[in-house]
Amino acid sequence: MEKKEFQAKILLYIVLKSVEEVSKVDEDLQEELEDYDGSKIQWKIGNFTGYLYIKDKKAIGVIDEEINNPDVTIIIPNPQKALDILTGKIDGVSAYMNGDLVIEGSLPVAMAFNDISEIIMDYLEPIIPE
């Protein structure tokens, strides 16, 4: 496996597990998740996949699997771009406008992830360098 792809996979794993953990304790995130109860967000990055399932104000993040009937699939073919987007170096909206990030399905649900990731990034400051 290419190093950048591996790094992108691990970074997605960090994000998915962080949403899981933070959703257990952060009321702001729980309020955000409540608006998207039942939503399924699928990622396809390079050659790997992962998803987030939102239920009862909590999130479950799974790597290396696809979920049935996702509400939205976020596709980032280039692992380096995925790294830049997931670390916040490139804004998701800009990436979408540039074609580096493709969205299939519900744009509002995809945008919800933008709000979710803003909350998560505050928690991840100790481990994700700027």
Place this chain on the structure above:
Amino acid sequence: MSIEKIICIKVMMKVITYAANEIAKFNEDYRKKLEGLSDIIEWKVGKDLNFYTEIKDGKISSGEGIKQNPTLTFEINDLDLALKLLTGRENFENLGEKAKIIGDEKKREKFSFILDTIKEYLGDLTT
């Protein structure tokens, strides 16, 4: 204890386990070394965070809580130090008195290749 640091430590414990298993899928030398181990490492972090890492049959698993008869126990009071170790920004060799190691410290050398290899693949991701 800072909730952010606690979250990061919990996440990084899972990440290291996942990364360690993923690397074994494509790095044969690393996988062979892993297959030679059968050990439990215990982590006591801060006031009341307990984790374990079990290496068995070439796979690594981890979880919160306590396992019986660990091969080695690391007691790390400082959450910042724990985060530095888990993100590869600090080495176990440099711990000195900053952490307490219970068990045969020579056994730590047996496991060091795991974090060293993970750091090799992820080094510029979290440093």
